[in-house]
Amino acid sequence: MxxxxxxxxxxxxxxxxxxxxxxxxxxxxxxxxxxxxxxxxxxxxxxxxxxxxxxxxxxxxxxxxxxxxxxxxxxxxxxxxxxxxxxxxxxxxxxxxxxxxxxFLEGVGTDTPDARRCAAVGEALARLHLAGADFAGTRVNALGPAAWPGLFAGVSARADKVAEGLCETIERELRFVEMHWPRGLPQGIIHADLFPDNVLFVGDALSGLIDFYFACVDAYAYDIAVCLNAWCFEPDLTFNIGKGLAFFTGYEHRRKLTEAEVEALPVLARGAALRFALTRLVDWLNVPQGAMVNPKNPLEYIGKLAFHQQVADARALGLLR
CATH class of the missing domain: 3.30.200.20 (Phosphorylase Kinase; domain 1)
Structure with a gap:
């Protein structure tokens, strides 16, 4: 907002x-x-x-x-x-x-999600996926992998002003995504932007989900990847596997992941990190004069991307099965 x-x-x-x-x-x-x-x-x-x-x-x-x-x-x-x-x-x-x-919904977002809240948002995301299964509307993910090269093309010449070597890092990752992006996974309505400021709590109880303006039809596991990146990293950009475990426990309480989804999660998490690095980079470099807005630093998601580049399987994300 x-x-x-x-x-x-x-x-x-x-x-x-x-x-x-x-x-x-x-x-x-x-x-x-x-x-x-x-x-x-x-x-x-x-x-x-x-x-x-x-x-x-x-x-x-x-x-x-x-x-x-x-x-x-x-x-x-x-x-x-x-x-x-x-x-x-x-x-x-x-x-x-x-x-x-x-x-207006009662409740506040959280700056420091703990494991209990990660479990609650995992369960809420699964409920959303199940509830959206019979929704008649459809919308393509306008910020899916097909859109990422175009997003970057508009800012690539200025990327290294944000961080040295950023242009090469993103170009390399775009090539990786093009070669390895999973296809044919279970899909339906996803939120696509379920960050901590889009989940409201009253005390420790989840009171509501907001900001559905990126919702679309895409792979459920991609939505999970977006949430893992948003909820399970610490401020120093280390991944908290305990929070990941809590998130997956909450999610699978409602909906079990398929083996194909489990296998695809490391690549999806890597792509989800790239997506938000790109949109944040665009916003960082294009703040309209006079707008009341606080752009978010794209380097946070470059750091998360670096973690995912070393992940071999979903166990490193907290899915211990």
Missing amino acids: AVYTEITGTDLEIFLDAYEIGQALSLKGIAEGVENSNFFLQTERGRFILTLYEKRVEEKDLPFFLGLMEHLACHGLNCPQPVRNRTGAALGRLAGRPAAIVT
Whole structure:
């Protein structure tokens, strides 16, 4: 989440006239994240999140995201629900951008996930995969391996300004992915961005999943790889195998991995590290002037990639079977 587009009081008042949630009492921008403009919205009827869609989110994909959140909630997952306006539409326009209001969920993210929370998010991810199995919508992963060379092409000339030798490192890894990326794995709806700031907790209890704007149809095991990278590394970029074990225990409590998925995990984790290194590199080098956003350092994921380059099998990630 971030703020790229400012909203005037007049524009907000006109926008909210289409809803039955009362007048705005306050609107506060959210600096965390990097993709869309997000605001805490307090009205006479309660608290909400207002999102203006920017950057990588294509307007044609918004009905998929909003419909998915409604579908998952019907299957027992606690996630934000789109607030529909008086005409029944979940999507409108505000300040020249597609915009939506979703319900506010209680809870906070975590900066230091422990093993208990890793287990909880593993189980929640499996529940998401199972709940999405009968969702009618479909969306290609726009940030899958096919997109990575194009992402890098736009910033490759400046990569070594971030770190010496970074261009060569990424070029070498792109060649590896092209040669070794697994095919034919079980797939369905995945979150694709289930970082600690997208999982809410009240105390130690997981209270909700948010930010579904990268959700798509792809390999379930790739979603697992994204989570391992996001949840199981320590600040010094060492992999905590205990957290990995907890995550897999939680996940397989709901859904057992196939042998093909287990075998593919080291390459998927390596690719997932490359994906976030690339998008962070693009964002790091292209912060719009005046935007209220905190870009994330791509070198964190280059460090995680270096770990995965030495991993031979899933046991090193905590899957001890």
